């Protein structure tokens with residue numbers, strides 16, 4: 001749970017330097033996407049909190065309870081916090097480890113089949129949004145497409161991994177080539193973080 005401190009949400013701290021995800025995500029992309037887009041969502045959310053019904057709630061509680069502008073900014077803060085915190089510097093041959101590896105094989109047949117479906121759903125989402133891997137209340141993995149600021153927690157799912165498919169996530173490094181961006185991200189996924197989200 002992400003909690004406010006003295007009535008405000010802080011920017012999530014990156015566990016790597018701004019240049020450390022290159023060439024998958026360039027320093028320029030991190031400075032704009034994290035430093036400008038995410039900062040704006042956090043600022044807008046913080047500006048809306050004083051005197052509202054959402055004061056003192058965790059970010060996840062706000063996403064589940066809010067609508068309109070508060071929902072959009074809280075949802076985008078949560079989505080981007082999960083996105084940026086799940087990465088690590090590029091590794092060749094980066095594959096899932098531990099429990100998530102077992103679950104991906106069980107529910108999709110193999111990691112490669114999961115990747116293919118995840119990329120297809122990310123590439124096929126019309127407009128702005130996110131592709132997510134979540135686990136449902138029965139313990140089954142599920143891939144969902146979420147538009148705009150939506151997050152799977154509003155459907156009772158526990159989100160594990162997400163790729164941002166808003167154009168601002170890839171346009172500097174990949175221009176219009178969203179499928180190439182999605183394919184490149186696998187080398188920077190930190191599967192330890194994904195495993196920790198399984199709880």
Ligand code: MN
Pocket residue numbers: 033037080164166168169
């Ligand atoms: Mn984004």
